[in-house]
Structures are given as C-alpha cells and as structure tokens.
Amino acid sequence: MSLIVLCSATGAPGVTTTVLALGWVWPLVFPARRVLVVDADVAGSGILPGYLQAGVPAGMGVLGLAAERAPITPDAVLEHCVALDPSEDRLVLTGITDPAQARALWPVWSGLVEAARDLGASGVDVLVDLGRLGHRHEPTLLVEQADVVAVVLGSTLASVSGAVSGLRALRDTRGPGPSTGAVVVGRSDPYTPGEIARELSLQHLPVVAHDTWAAGVLSTGGGLGWRFERSALLRSARALATGLMAGVDVLVPGAGS
Ligand SMILES: Nc1ncnc2c1ncn2[C@@H]1O[C@H](COP(=O)(O)OP(=O)(O)O)[C@@H](O)[C@H]1O
Ligand SMILES: [Mg+2]
Known part of the structure; x- marks a missing residue:
C-alpha cells in the first residue's frame, strides 16, 4: 500500500483529524514503515495553524514543491516535508491556507502520484487529506490513482446522504472496485454503523471513535503523552490503519453495489 486518500462529501466530519490520528499511529502499528501525511485540501485544511504550531520554515510544503523547477522526485517530496518526531518516522507535507493558491498545484499532484509508488517501495506510506470532494x-488525479479512497462521514442524516452521493461520484471515477469505501466518525448518532453501511452498499464500515479530547490535541496541539496514545481516538485509528494496510478488506462493497 502506498497512496491512501481520505475525503469528505459534506460538512466537516473529521477528515483532517482522522488523517492526523492515522499518521500518528502508523509507525506504531507498522514499526518498519514511515508515513507521509499530505495536506491536499485545496480549501485549506488547517493542519498548518493547528497541529504544527511550531511553524513551518519558508519554502516547504506543497507550494515550495510547486516552486521547484526540477522534476518532483521522491527525494524532492521528502525535502519539502516537516518531521513530527525526532526519528522522522512521521512527516507532513503542508498544504495551502488560501484557496487562490490551488491553481499552482497541478504539477505537484501528478508528481506526488508518481513519487508515492517509489516512496511506498522504500517504506514510506502516503496518507492524503483531500478535504471535501467537488472543489473546482x-x-x-489523487482520487483516480490512490490505492484506497475513503469518504469520512458522521452518523447524521445529512452526513450519510452526502456520503451516498460522494461515494457514487467516487465509484464513477474509480470504478466499482473494492478500494473505494467509507469511514464513520462516532457511532449511533443516530444511525448505527450497520445501518449506514447498508445505505452506502458497504459490507463493513470502520468506526473512528468520537473523542473530543484527543481530537482537540490533534487540532490545536498539546501533550502527546500516554493518555493521548491510549485515547479512544488513537485506539480506533490503530484498527483503521491495520484495515487500510491489509488492503481493502474493511472497505469491501456489498454484493448489491
Ligand atoms: N473523532 C473525533 N472526535 C471528536 N471530535 C472530532 C473528531 N474528529 C474531528 N473532530 C472535531 O470536529 C471538528 C472538525 O474536524 P476536522 O478534522 O477539521 O474536520 P474536516 O477535516 O472534515 O473538516 C474539529 O473541531 C475536530 O476537533
Ligand atoms: Mg479538514
């Protein structure tokens, strides 16, 4: 597995939080691997002001990569990332904060798709926060070429009905195969994962725990001690990481799809 994309269809169900939680647990679940979190939300995901409070040096991130004249190689991608830990097992390629900057990024996305194959082969998995589907x-290209794409949704009626059309659009783009699925944040509020899975024609729907405290650590920064590691959010992210890495087992569409 090398390129995994998470996105939303409507609202703010928790894409960025889920991607950051996955990024944090990834090297714990797969000790031999590193992870690169890419902020590809062209509306601006908020990773920059939130999680990376310490700031990012000028010339980094997707804009720094777009400004490079040389081809976008795996090394160039890594050089424009910031590390979240001293061992550099968790890397972030920061995104844009102003949607007007999105036009400059097309070469970055095609370069990233190419680079992701080589990065995967050298032990770096790429997790993409695509933000909301449908932005102009x-x-x-990331949606088309990813190994797995999952729509993140909440369990409200508005979120589920948005995800139904989001998944339909993704299946139109990617075909009906088993690598296009969904992840629900929180359970039974009011719809259960089973009910939502049926509505989305999915056999199984991974659940990310609703955990305000741990989500707050990921969005505004804060202590990353044992309480964070053992939080409900991070435990559910571990299970999700295992499922994603196992290929697509947890995202297999139902027979009726
Ligand atoms: N698993 C979760 N448990 C509790 N709150 C969450 C969770 N995921 C996201 N949130 C909260 O919901 C809000 C939106 O989350 P965010 O990840 O930015 O959504 P998105 O990227 O889909 O717009 C934030 O306040 C965040 O802390
Ligand atoms: Mg976001």
Missing part, C-alpha cells in the same frame, strides 16, 4: 481545483 480538487486533485482528481
């Missing part, structure tokens, strides 16, 4: 500068 959406990196469609």
Whole structure:
C-alpha cells in the first residue's frame, strides 16, 4: 500500500483529524514503515495553524514543491516535508491556507502520484487529506490513482446522504472496485454503523471513535503523552490503519453495489 486518500462529501466530519490520528499511529502499528501525511485540501485544511504550531520554515510544503523547477522526485517530496518526531518516522507535507493558491498545484499532484509508488517501495506510506470532494481545483488525479479512497462521514442524516452521493461520484471515477469505501466518525448518532453501511452498499464500515479530547490535541496541539496514545481516538485509528494496510478488506462493497 502506498497512496491512501481520505475525503469528505459534506460538512466537516473529521477528515483532517482522522488523517492526523492515522499518521500518528502508523509507525506504531507498522514499526518498519514511515508515513507521509499530505495536506491536499485545496480549501485549506488547517493542519498548518493547528497541529504544527511550531511553524513551518519558508519554502516547504506543497507550494515550495510547486516552486521547484526540477522534476518532483521522491527525494524532492521528502525535502519539502516537516518531521513530527525526532526519528522522522512521521512527516507532513503542508498544504495551502488560501484557496487562490490551488491553481499552482497541478504539477505537484501528478508528481506526488508518481513519487508515492517509489516512496511506498522504500517504506514510506502516503496518507492524503483531500478535504471535501467537488472543489473546482480538487486533485482528481489523487482520487483516480490512490490505492484506497475513503469518504469520512458522521452518523447524521445529512452526513450519510452526502456520503451516498460522494461515494457514487467516487465509484464513477474509480470504478466499482473494492478500494473505494467509507469511514464513520462516532457511532449511533443516530444511525448505527450497520445501518449506514447498508445505505452506502458497504459490507463493513470502520468506526473512528468520537473523542473530543484527543481530537482537540490533534487540532490545536498539546501533550502527546500516554493518555493521548491510549485515547479512544488513537485506539480506533490503530484498527483503521491495520484495515487500510491489509488492503481493502474493511472497505469491501456489498454484493448489491
Ligand atoms: N473523532 C473525533 N472526535 C471528536 N471530535 C472530532 C473528531 N474528529 C474531528 N473532530 C472535531 O470536529 C471538528 C472538525 O474536524 P476536522 O478534522 O477539521 O474536520 P474536516 O477535516 O472534515 O473538516 C474539529 O473541531 C475536530 O476537533
Ligand atoms: Mg479538514
């Protein structure tokens, strides 16, 4: 597995939080591997002001990569990332904060798709926060080429009905195969994962725990001690990481799809 894309269809169900939680647990679940979190939300995901409070040096991130004249190689991608830990097992390629900057990023997305194959082969998995589907500068290439794409949704009626059309659009783009699925944040509020899975024609729907405290650590920064590691959010992210890495087992569409 090398390129995994998470996105939303409507609202703010928790894409960025889920991607950051996955990024944090990834090297714990797969000790031999590193992870690169890419902020590809062309509306601006908020990773920059939130999680990376310490700031990012000028010339980094997707804009720094777009400004490079040389081809976008795996090394160039890594050089424009910031590390979240001293061992550099968790890397972030920061995104844009102003949607007007999105037009400049097309070469970055195609370079990233190419680079992701080599990065995967050298032990770096790429997790993409695509933000909400349907933006006019959406990196469609990432959606088309990813190994797995999952729509993140909440369990409300509005979120589920948005995800139904989002998944339909994704299946139109990617075909009906088993690598296009969904992840629900929180359970039974009011719809259960089973009910939502049926509505989305999915056999199984991974659940990310609703955990306000741990989500707050990921969005505004804060202590990353044992309480964070053992939080409900991170435990559910571990299970999701295992499922994603196992290929697509947890995202297999139902027979009726
Ligand atoms: N698993 C979760 N448990 C509790 N709150 C969450 C969770 N995921 C996201 N949130 C909260 O919901 C809000 C939106 O989350 P965010 O990840 O930015 O959504 P998106 O990227 O889909 O717009 C934030 O306040 C965040 O802390
Ligand atoms: Mg976001």
